[in-house]
Amino acid sequence: MNLLLESLRSAFSAIRAHAFRSFLTALGIIIGVGSVVAVVSIVQGLSYTVNAQFQGLGSNSITVSSYTPRERWLQGRIAKLTEDDLRAIEHRVEGISHVTPILYDPRNQMINVGYRAQSTFTRMFGVGSSYMEVNQSFPQKGRFFTRTDNERRRLVCLVGADVVEELELPDGGLGEFIRIGEEWCKIVGVMEERGEIFGFSQDNYVLLPYSTMQRLLGTSREFDIQVQLLVDDLERMAEVDARIGRVLRQQHELAPDENDDFRIQTAEQLTASFNSVINTITAVAAGVVGISLLVGGIGIMNIMLVSVTERTREIGILKALGARRVDILLQFLIEAVLLCLLGGLLGIALGWGGGALVSMMLPSFPPAHVPIWAVALSVGFSAAVGIVFGILPAAKAAQLDPIESLRYE
Amino acid sequence: MSLGLELRGITREYRMGEEVVHALAGVDLALGHNEYVAIVGASGSGKSSLMNIIGCLDSPTAGSYTLNGRAVAGMSDTELATVRNREIGFIFQSFNLLPRVDALHNVMQPLVYRRLPVAERKAKAREALARVGLADRMEHLPNQLSGGQCQRVAVARALVGEPAILLADEPTGNLDSATTAEIMALFDELHAGGQTIVVVTHEAEIAAHCLRVVRLRDGRIESDRRQERAA
Numbered sequence: 143m144n145l146l147l148e149s150l151r152s153a154f155s156a157i158r159a160h161a162f163r164s165f166l167t168a169l170g171i172i173i174g175v176g177s178v179v180a181v182v183s184i185v186q187g188l189s190y191t192v193n194a195q196f197q198g199l200g201s202n203s204i205t206v207s208s209y210t211p212r213e214r215w216l217q218g219r220i221a222k223l224t225e226d227d228l229r230a231i232e233h234r235v236e237g238i239s240h241v242t243p244i245l246y247d248p249r250n251q252m253i254n255v256g257y258r259a260q261s262t263f264t265r266m267f268g269v270g271s272s273y274m275e276v277n278q279s280f281p282q283k284g285r286f287f288t289r290t291d292n293e294r295r296r297l298v299c300l301v302g303a304d305v306v307e308e309l310e311l312p313d314g315g316l317g318e319f320i321r322i323g324e325e326w327c328k329i330v331g332v333m334e335e336r337g338e339i340f341g342f343s344q345d346n347y348v349l350l351p352y353s354t355m356q357r358l359l360g361t362s363r364e365f366d367i368q369v370q371l372l373v374d375d376l377e378r379m380a381e382v383d384a385r386i387g388r389v390l391r392q393q394h395e396l397a398p399d400e401n402d403d404f405r406i407q408t409a410e411q412l413t414a415s416f417n418s419v420i421n422t423i424t425a426v427a428a429g430v431v432g433i434s435l436l437v438g439g440i441g442i443m444n445i446m447l448v449s450v451t452e453r454t455r456e457i458g459i460l461k462a463l464g465a466r467r468v469d470i471l472l473q474f475l476i477e478a479v480l481l482c483l484l485g486g487l488l489g490i491a492l493g494w495g496g497g498a499l500v501s502m503m504l505p506s507f508p509p510a511h512v513p514i515w516a517v518a519l520s521v522g523f524s525a526a527v528g529i530v531f532g533i534l535p536a537a538k539a540a541q542l543d544p545i546e547s548l549r550y551e
Numbered sequence: 552m553s554l555g556l557e558l559r560g561i562t563r564e565y566r567m568g569e570e571v572v573h574a575l576a577g578v579d580l581a582l583g584h585n586e587y588v589a590i591v592g593a594s595g596s597g598k599s600s601l602m603n604i605i606g607c608l609d610s611p612t613a614g615s616y617t618l619n620g621r622a623v624a625g626m627s628d629t630e631l632a633t634v635r636n637r638e639i640g641f642i643f644q645s646f647n648l649l650p651r652v653d654a655l656h657n658v659m660q661p662l663v664y665r666r667l668p669v670a671e672r673k674a675k676a677r678e679a680l681a682r683v684g685l686a687d688r689m690e691h692l693p694n695q696l697s698g699g700q701c702q703r704v705a706v707a708r709a710l711v712g713e714p715a716i717l718l719a720d721e722p723t724g725n726l727d728s729a730t731t732a733e734i735m736a737l738f739d740e741l742h743a744g745g746q747t748i749v750v751v752t753h754e755a756e757i758a759a760h761c762l763r764v765v766r767l768r769d770g771r772i773e774s775d776r777r778q779e780r781a782a
Contacts, residue, residue, distance in 0.1 A: 156651070
């Protein structure tokens with residue numbers, strides 16, 4: 143312990159004696175650790191926020207959409223979910239409520255809407271009245287669609303907050319008519335603001351009654367729709383999931399050896415797949431940093447070798463005074479580790495600040511979040527780099543011959 | 552167990568390419584307690600090689616070396632380091648102080664390798680610096696001290712571990728005559744206090760301070776005589 147403290151003291155004095163050189167030497171570590179902490183803090187901040195938003199989506203919601211497996215796509219058999227499928231799910235699956243179709247034009251996702259001189263592009267969905275409950279999204283002003291709106295295919299719509307802003311609608315837009323494609327629709331409600339994810343606004347959309355949307359797209363075709371629904375009992379999620387699968391396979395008359403031509407996604411799965419993306423980004427960042435730490439470590443080894451040569455005489459003196467090999471070894475090793483650790487700590491501070499700055503400057507980004515494991519890992523990694531790249535110069539110092547060293551000029 | 556050191560049939564050979572250089576070719580030397588010895592000789596006579604072996608910086612090619620009753624020849628590096636730390640106090644021509652630490656810490660350094668607690672190290676180092684008359688210069692760095700003062704710090708550092716032998720290699724080679732006289736007076740004083748001192752030198756004036764002069768020539772002892780101290 144005494145020996146360790148002594149080595150530490152002497153390492154501090156050696157680093158202080160060449161403060162600027164030490165700083166330059168540690169720069170590789172500082173930048174490496176700094177960039178990983180910055181990236182991790184930004185990604186973790188995102189993940190934190192997005193997970194919170196997914197929770198708001200309602201963990202008991204299920205989204206069913208069509209999916210064309212590759213071999214069927216090659217045969218030109220494009221999968222579809224139809225209104226028949228929707229009705230089949232509604233009637234034959236137990237334990238569900240609030241089923242809604244979602245219809246949009248897959249070939250023309252952004253459509254032009256206008257009001258007086260203003261016009262903008264926005265997304266348009268045709269939905270059922272259960273849309274509110276399933277998506278936990280309600281009108282802030284006005285009302286949602288009624289059954290009659292749907293049955294009569296009325297030209298009414300609800301708009302997101304961005305549309306109100308873009309079109310400069312007076313008094314929040316209630317009761318105004320906006321142009322959607324070639325038709326004029328009356329605004330009966332404005333939806334609550336939902337903010338942004340990944341810098342994409344969640345408020346730039348127009349909702350139409352499902353049947354109205356069909357009418358706008360043209361009734362001659364049968365459209366591919368999505369089905370969203372709520373499961374009554376979260377415990378029975380898997381059961382409902384399986385039941386929907388069986389019903390749809392029957393509906394689509396799939397042979398037992400054919401793959402599903404649809405996808406059933408739960409909120410949990412969405413979260414899981416998002417998290418796997420996040421984890422991949424983190425892993426890639428870690429890999430890049432691993433390389434930069436390697437480069438930084440080689441820099442440290444290089445300077446430590448120079449330092450050992452420079453201090454050959456000093457090593458000779460210490461040996462004459464009775465320093466054993468292990469004393470010299472420890473002294474230089476601790477110096478390298480200390481250099482790396484100081485670099486690592488500076489890097490963490492830099493990355494922390496950098497991450498916070500970036501997420502502050504990008505207006506739509508959530509606040510950066512530095513997890514404690516990233517800090518612990520950075521410190522541990524820096525120390526490991528110090529040991530791995532410090533051992534060679536330290537061993538070289540320890541092996542020096544005392545007589546030769548004392549003669550060294 | 553006899554105090555002092557005994558060298559018997561010490562040879563030291565160096566290999567320079569194909570050639571073998573006999574730096575020491577059979578040296579027998581015995582030193583008792585409280586001796587004051589000068590080792591003199593022309594350059595290339597084997598002075599430095601002998602000093603390195605006495606100082607346990609080097610091992611002889613053949614022969615036996617007993618220091619305070621312990622056989623030193625054939626010890627491992629680590630054991631030699633321990634012997635250097637406990638039994639030998641080195642003083643060098645060019646002082647060889649650690650440049651980055653002050654006088655006090657220079658003197659404390661040998662005690663680090665004895666694993667003494669800091670407080671004890673400090674107390675002993677202060678005492679040693681006071682003995683060489685530098686009680687008021689403890690906080691100074693080597694480059695803030697004169698040559699004579701540096702050598703005094705080096706003497707204090709050599710003394711602090713209470714070694715069996717004080718081993719000085721041309722201790723006044725870098726000093727002017729006034730300072731040389733000061734340092735030699737200090738040596739005389741230490742000897743009077745019971746310290747065994749070995750001085751390697753080529754200067755007759757320095758050798759004149761000693762009570763015994765060993766003259767080397769071509770790796771052998773040419774003469775070994777005792778003398779009265781010159782006035």
